[in-house]
Amino acid sequence: MIVDLLPTEDQEAFRDSVAALLADELPIARLHEEAAFGGAAERAIWGTLAELGLFGLSVSEARGGFGCTLAEEVTVAREFGKHLVSPTVLSTMLATHVAGDDILPAIMAGETRVAFANPLKPVDFSNDTADVQLIDAEGVDYVLLWNAQEARLYRAPTDARQAECLDDTVGLARAVLDLGSPAARREGPWMLRAASLMLSAALAGNAEATCAMAVEYGKFREQFGQPIGSFQSIKHYCAEMARRAEAAVAQTLFATLDALEREDGNLFEVAAARLLAGDAARENGRFNIQIHGGIGFTYEADAHLFLKRAWLLSALTSSERIEQARIIAADGPTA
Amino acid sequence: MKIIETSAERAFREEVREWLETNVPRDKRPHDGPAMREFDMAWQRAQYDAGWAGISWPVEFGGRGLPLVEQMIWHEEYSRAGAPSSGNMFVALSHAGPTLINEGSDEQKAAHLPRILKGEVTWCQGFSEPGSGSDLGSLRTRAEIDGDHLVVNGSKIWTTYAPGSNFQELLVRTDPSAGKYKGISWVICPMDTPGIEVRPIRAMSGITHFAQCFYDNARIPLSNVVGGLNNGWSVAMTTLGFERGTANIAHQIELSRTVERLIVIAGEIQAPDGRRRAIEDDAIAGELATLRAEVAALRSMTALTISRNMRQPIPGPEGNLVALQFGELIRKVMKFALRLLGAEGLERETRFGEWALEYLECFKWAIGGGTTEIRRNAIGERLLGLPRGPRA
Known part of the structure; x- marks a missing residue:
């Protein structure tokens, strides 16, 4: 399969318009104010996000969408990762892959939001209930839950119990989800692929952002009379950060095209993307803190925000062991 | 970001695959000496005679003059068919040839390019x-x-x-x-x-x-x-750049085959505890999975680098990312292989004897053509724009 992994002109234009909006409306600095936590900043501009077309990107034109694909969604998810955008933007985009005509128009119009339901055990839809964490679910209408066989939307539970999250800029609530009456269903493994790839893209963007932060600091911060980025110890850390980010981006983009080419093909490429993107975001997050030194360890710096988000996104329906098991059970790489 | 292989290119791929299936040399490549050199040259000549030499080289000098996509397809199918590495022809085909195409005079091109493609000379x-x-x-x-x-x-x-x-x-x-x-x-x-x-x-x-x-x-x-x-410095830097383009496809597919072989072996041999197959040991399976993913990423990174090179004629510093990934990864893979094989991996004459040799050889990839440390410098300075370190 010969691919071009750089954006097409259309993809680039759309990505740039999203990036410009994020730079204006969702700067990282917002996450130093509690008022923006839990996806509040995103809620405040939800109408603008809908107007951009985010929630109809891969919806067919016949259903009122843009008729694009997961490729375009992944392209913007990478930008969301760089800006630590609320996971609920991703889950709402993914919900458009599941929603029926009763729910979809409201999602596309920006009137309905959908949060991730993160299961604490492997999901079995034949059970009565599932223990889940709801992520940035304040005021959402539905939650999205999936396994390798099926994806479902459920009405958001009303009796969720707030809990404190490792990533304190994100809202986390525990709930027991009644699996009996889904609001929408889609059979097949598509959501596992699509969600894994959207989360991989956000993690890859997170890894790119921390690499860029570390590099900027390396150019600016002076010790022993010269910028610390001129020292090989720092420079080589940065080079490794760039390599990890590049691996995560490249594998995520390749796996996306592979998933689109063979909808029910093997899971290998997707799981490889998820494994490496998670690793890249967490490792780069750690080195970004290290390169920032004492500042990097403080609450007022940005560095910790990226590391915490990396752990959160890595742990959404996934873990290193889960992805490794998928990788070794699969047929192997796409040629 | 899209799949760019057209139906015409798929037909080209079929044609390549068919030819390779019947024409890849079945004899084992000699290990060294003049016999190995003659083997490499004869195989190059066979490719030339069938019209497969210099896929992207200019037609006037004996090449096919085809676009980059066809060249990539050729490399992919070549490696997948298990065709022998270019060996003694490597420098001529991957360094000297492309350098002469870009920097050589018409006389130099005419004197050398056709002879390289015909397998008449090694560099x-x-x-x-x-x-x-x-x-x-x-x-x-x-x-x-x-x-x-x-x-x-x-x-x-x-x-x-x-x-x-x-x-x-x-x-x-x-x-x-x-x-x-x-x-x-x-x-x-x-x-x-x-x-x-x-x-x-x-x-x-x-x-x-x-x-x-x-x-x-x-x-x-x-x-x-x-x-x-x-x-000469700028000419040489151009030469080093070519090493970081499509020539990597062959190495990367070879490494992928190596990891797939290790997965098969882990399914056959016993785990260290002697109670199950090695692949059923979670730690071994986990490591193999990570290696398999990293090799896939190497393939994707190569694709990303080539995507950039399709928009710029001379390879940029991004190629160092691929080289760095490869140099570190092959050593991880070979180290894993020896740990997996345990005592059996020590003997050079057993069915696993080749692994010891491959392990010992793999160190060259983090040294030759620029050490991984020099690559990290290049990434830091030329790609990321960090201040230069000491220069004499």
Whole structure:
């Protein structure tokens, strides 16, 4: 399969318009104010996000969408990762892959939001209930839950119990989800692929952002009379950060095209993307803190925000062991 | 970001696959010596005769003049068919040829490109010196102009496949008074020039594929300078760049096959506890999975690099990311292989005997063509824009 992994002109234009909006409306600095936590900043501009077309990107034109694909969604998810955008933007985009005509128009119009339901055990839809964490679910209408066989939307539970999250800029609530009456269903493994790839893209963007932060600091911060980025110890850390980010981006983009080419093909490429993107975001997050030194360890710096988000996104329906098991059970790489 | 293989290109792929299936040499490639060189040249000749040599090289010099996509398809199918590595033809096909295409005069192209594609000549690389490794720009092999000749004195080292080579891409200092990187020239050196001596060097694996070359008043025609006198540094950097493009596809597919072989082996041999197959040990399976993912990423990184190169004629510093990933990964894979095989991996004559050799050979990938440390410098400075470190 010969691919071009750089954006097409259309993809680039759309990505740039999203990036410009994020730079204006969702700067990282917002996450130093509690008022923006839990996806509040995103809620405040939800109408603008809908107007951009985010929630109809891969919806067919016949259903009122843009008729694009997961490729375009992944392209913007990478930008969301760089800006630590609320996971609920991703889950709402993914919900458009599941929603029926009763729910979809409201999602596309920006009137309905959908949060991730993160299961604490492997999901079995034949059970009565599932223990889940709801992520940035304040005021959402539905939650999205999936396994390798099926994806479902459920009405958001009303009796969720707030809990404190490792990533304190994100809202986390525990709930027991009644699996009996889904609001929408889609059979097949598509959501596992699509969600894994959207989360991989956000993690890859997170890894790119921390690499860029570390590099900027390396150019600016002076010790022993010269910028610390001129020292090989720092420079080589940065080079490794760039390599990890590049691996995560490249594998995520390749796996996306592979998933689109063979909808029910093997899971290998997707799981490889998820494994490496998670690793890249967490490792780069750690080195970004290290390169920032004492500042990097403080609450007022940005560095910790990226590391915490990396752990959160890595742990959404996934873990290193889960992805490794998928990788070794699969047929192997796409040629 | 899209799939760019058209139906015409799929047809090309089919054609390539079919030809390779029936024509890849079935004889085992000799391990070393003149027999190995002749094997490599004969295989190149067979590809030329069937019209498969120089897929992207200009038609007027014997190539096919096809776009990059066809070249990538060729590399992919070539490696998948288990075709032998280009070996003694590597420098000619992947370094010297592309450099001459970009920087050579019409006479130089006409004299050398067709002979390379026909497998009539092999080339070697004369860049590193005993005192100039990572700091290549400090090279001291001199070339003084005497009439219409250069008179070369000095020594080159780590010259792979030097014995038997017809030509060498040779970096010499032609203006000692100019700045470090300014007085260097890139010269086509005929290896049968009187005054050149080649002394083989044995590697840690026991294999003797490289050598040290000595030049004692070796007279090379001035017309053999490529890309202009004292412009050799920029010509050489271009040459190194080509190593980071499509030529990587073959190595990456080879490494992928290696990991797939390890997964098969782990399914056959016992875990260290002797109670189950190795692949059923979670720690072993986990490590194998990570290696499998990292090799897939290497393939995707190569695709991303080539995507960039489709928009820029000369490869940029991003190629170092691929080289870094490869150099580190192959060592991880080979180390894992020896740990997996345990005691059996120690014996060179058993069914797993090849792994010890491959392990010992893999160290070269993090050293040759630029150490991983030099690659990290290049990524830091040329790609990320970090301030330069000390330079003499």
